[in-house]
Each structure stands twice: as C-alpha cells, then as structure tokens.
Amino acid sequence: MVGTYGALGVGPATADPASAPASAGEAVQRLIDLSRQSEQLNQQALNAQADLDTKVAAATAADQRAADAAATLDAAKAEIRRYQPVIDRAATSALLSGRTNRLTSLLVSNSPQQLLDQMSIVDLVGARTNDQLGQYQKATAAAAAAEASARAAADTARAASAAADAVRSDLESKRAALQGSMAQVIAAWGQLSAGDKSALAGSMFPPGFDRDSLLRGLVPGSGTSALAAGLTRVGDPYVWGATGPDQFDCSGLVQWAFHQVGKNVPRTSQQQSSFGTPVDEKDLQPGDVVFFYSDISHVGIYAGNGLMLHASTFGVPVQVAPMGSTPFHSARRF
Structure with a gap:
C-alpha cells in the first residue's frame, strides 16, 4: 500500500501564510493550477524513469558484450601461444640455414629407398610446418579482430554507462521538483473548507x-x-x-x-x-x-x-x- 501522500512518498507541508488565497475560489483555482503542474512533473519523472530503465538495460547488455569480446580475445591469444613454439623453431632453423631439403637428402642417402624415405619425411615435416604456419596466421588475424572488437565493445559499454548516469541525474532532479510541487498541492488542499473539497471532488x-x-x-x-x-x-x-x-x-x-x-x-x-x-x-x-x-x-x-x-x-x-x-x-x- 502506498503512503497517505502518494506513491512518491511526500510528507505533509504547510502553506506560506503570506501567500494565503484571498477567497475560496482563489484557493480552489490555486490548487487546480498546482495539481496540473504536479501532474506534468509526475509524467516527466515517470518518463525519466522509463528512459533510465532502458539505458541501464543497454549498459548491462554492452557490459556483457564487452566481457564476451574480452573472452574471445583471450582465446585468440591462447591460440597464438599454441603455435608460437613451432613458428619460433622454424624461424631459428631458417636463420641458421639448417633446413633439410631434397638436395640434402640426395647427398646423404645410401640407396634409392633411403632417398625416398628421407624425401617423404621432409615433405611431411614441410607440410606440417606450413599448415601450422597457416594456423598461426589465422590465429593472429583472429586476435587482431578480437582486439578491435573488444576495444569497441568497451567503448560502447563506457558510453552506455555514462548515458545511464546522465539520465539518473535528470530523474533525481525531476523527482525533487515533483516532491516540492506535491507538498504545495497538499498544503493548498489543506486550506480548503470541507465544502470546497467536496465541490472539487x-x-x-x-x-x-x-x-x-x-x-x-x-x-x-x-x-x-x-x-x-x-x-x-x-x-x-x-x-x-x-x-x-x-x-x-x-x-x-x-x-x-x-x-x-x-x-x-x-x-x-x-x-x-x-x-x-x-x-x-x-x-x-x-x-x-x-x-x-x-x-x-x-x-x-x-x-x-x-x-x-x-x-x-x-x-x-x-x-x-x-x-x-x-x-x-x-x-x-x-
């Protein structure tokens, strides 16, 4: 159950004696005018609350997307680390000019069969290294894309949070204005006679x-x-x-x-x-x-x-x- 003075919880207020109405008709009209103002402020506060709810939901969703993007980036970096030793070994081998090739196999072979066997191994090692190099390149590209996505998602999350904060501040301002207006309405209503209250109703x-x-x-x-x-x-x-x-x-x-x-x-x-x-x-x-x-x-x-x-x-x-x-x-x- 909402309190006596409404869902937004204002307490009773007393009117300024200097502003006391000169007649019953003026008192009723002032109450009507103040009530109209309060109704406008009430709807504005409700709109601000709805806007805040929307922006908080957007900020929450943006935070989740940022977290997902960060997890994708971590997975991409882990994939790079998986292939890094192979790339490092290949680079070291090339640097030291120690790579085995078909000519080397021919020079060290004692028989045609041994030559075929060695060439098969060289082909297998080369194909495997090339495949791993290709996987490494894919992982690197995926990491770069994931990093860009994570950065963009983080920027979006920060912007969404800032937008929610701005609306939250606006809502607090509107609620404060409504509280003051409601207090004036209640005070003005309290000045009416029983007959005027009945006529107003x-x-x-x-x-x-x-x-x-x-x-x-x-x-x-x-x-x-x-x-x-x-x-x-x-x-x-x-x-x-x-x-x-x-x-x-x-x-x-x-x-x-x-x-x-x-x-x-x-x-x-x-x-x-x-x-x-x-x-x-x-x-x-x-x-x-x-x-x-x-x-x-x-x-x-x-x-x-x-x-x-x-x-x-x-x-x-x-x-x-x-x-x-x-x-x-x-x-x-x-």
Missing part, C-alpha cells in the same frame, strides 16, 4: 450516465472491456505514481485497466500515445484511449458521448467526466 458520474447500457455487448479483450475494468475503480483516489489496484495516477489507471484484459500497455502517457493505432477525434468509440495537452501529460479512456474515465488530479477520485474542459491532443485504439 465532484460526482463520480455525470447526470444521466448509464454504465450498464454503455457496456452492454462488450467484446472480451477489447477497449470496452478495459473500460469496464476501469469503471470498477471509480471513486478510488488519485495518487502520484500509483498504478493500482486501489489508487492511481492518470496513466497508471489506463495501464491497469488494459492489463485486466490481457494487454500490456506502457507506463507513461507519452509512451501510451505511441501504442496501438491512431484514431481521429470524430471516430472515437468507447474504450479508445484519449490524450490531452501539448505535452501529452494527461490520459483517460473514452466513455462515449464526449465523456472519459480518468484519474484527474489530487483531491479528485477516479471518475467519469466531460472531455471538453481539457485540451484534446490525440487518441489511440489499443
């Missing part, structure tokens, strides 16, 4: 919304069945960074709903906006996923008739609400 369903007729005839595994799963969470609280099963941020609710029908959807609203297939706003059907704002920092599930199911912001539970008050960006069908 609103109703769970708009007037006339008929959940049963909407979901009648749904197709298992489809967007409408994901919508049906999501509708079971109406009334659950909005919590930054939460993915369920009983508290959510906007993209966490979408991910959870589609997971219930066997679809593995990405974590963040930006990632989700590239999943599935695009849908024009005029062609929206219940169960389509709808995205909002130019930075795609909010997401919900279309519920028909210009309505969406979403986890909107702190102090407002998961609910079905009109889409019109939120700047539409795009839609996808999962």
Whole structure:
C-alpha cells in the first residue's frame, strides 16, 4: 500500500501564510493550477524513469558484450601461444640455414629407398610446418579482430554507462521538483473548507450516465472491456505514481485497466500515445484511449458521448467526466 501522500512518498507541508488565497475560489483555482503542474512533473519523472530503465538495460547488455569480446580475445591469444613454439623453431632453423631439403637428402642417402624415405619425411615435416604456419596466421588475424572488437565493445559499454548516469541525474532532479510541487498541492488542499473539497471532488458520474447500457455487448479483450475494468475503480483516489489496484495516477489507471484484459500497455502517457493505432477525434468509440495537452501529460479512456474515465488530479477520485474542459491532443485504439 502506498503512503497517505502518494506513491512518491511526500510528507505533509504547510502553506506560506503570506501567500494565503484571498477567497475560496482563489484557493480552489490555486490548487487546480498546482495539481496540473504536479501532474506534468509526475509524467516527466515517470518518463525519466522509463528512459533510465532502458539505458541501464543497454549498459548491462554492452557490459556483457564487452566481457564476451574480452573472452574471445583471450582465446585468440591462447591460440597464438599454441603455435608460437613451432613458428619460433622454424624461424631459428631458417636463420641458421639448417633446413633439410631434397638436395640434402640426395647427398646423404645410401640407396634409392633411403632417398625416398628421407624425401617423404621432409615433405611431411614441410607440410606440417606450413599448415601450422597457416594456423598461426589465422590465429593472429583472429586476435587482431578480437582486439578491435573488444576495444569497441568497451567503448560502447563506457558510453552506455555514462548515458545511464546522465539520465539518473535528470530523474533525481525531476523527482525533487515533483516532491516540492506535491507538498504545495497538499498544503493548498489543506486550506480548503470541507465544502470546497467536496465541490472539487465532484460526482463520480455525470447526470444521466448509464454504465450498464454503455457496456452492454462488450467484446472480451477489447477497449470496452478495459473500460469496464476501469469503471470498477471509480471513486478510488488519485495518487502520484500509483498504478493500482486501489489508487492511481492518470496513466497508471489506463495501464491497469488494459492489463485486466490481457494487454500490456506502457507506463507513461507519452509512451501510451505511441501504442496501438491512431484514431481521429470524430471516430472515437468507447474504450479508445484519449490524450490531452501539448505535452501529452494527461490520459483517460473514452466513455462515449464526449465523456472519459480518468484519474484527474489530487483531491479528485477516479471518475467519469466531460472531455471538453481539457485540451484534446490525440487518441489511440489499443
């Protein structure tokens, strides 16, 4: 279970008295503005975490490739050492001009048979030396290639590790900004009266919304069945960074709903906006996923008739609400 103040664990904060709102309406508007900022920061932090996960995986894979390349280089060097004594002996023999040849065999032979026997041995020794020389040359070439590969793999591993470190630093910065923004939201919310808090939360369903007729005839595994799963969470609280099963941020609710029908959807609203297939706003059907704002920092599930199911912001539970008050960006069908 995530703590009272959310999946990212901020504690309660007190508002600056000098900045106290002049009216209840101003207090509510300030809370809405701060909540919007926090939602943006939340999605940015989630994106940074996803980016870090990707880069850490890349760095780990690069480290493994570097280790494999180093092992290949060691094996190539061992192969060179295996043939080195033969090459050294051949080089010494050539240097001392002591190599046996067919003429030498002829001069020291006492009979034709002995000559044939000696020539056969010379041919065998020569062929074997030549074969070993060829193997040595192959091993040397393989070692050179392995050394180049190991060097490149090591460079890639260092670059991947540096990229992960840079993203890790960015993530820490975004998390710190989110923590501060969350504290402001909680402090602003604490200044609202019970009536203002209730008005901010609103109703769970708009007037006339008929959940049963909407979901009648749904197709298992489809967007409408994901919508049906999501509708079971109406009334659950909005919590930054939460993915369920009983508290959510906007993209966490979408991910959870589609997971219930066997679809593995990405974590963040930006990632989700590239999943599935695009849908024009005029062609929206219940169960389509709808995205909002130019930075795609909010997401919900279309519920028909210009309505969406979403986890909107702190102090407002998961609910079905009109889409019109939120700047539409795009839609996808999962």
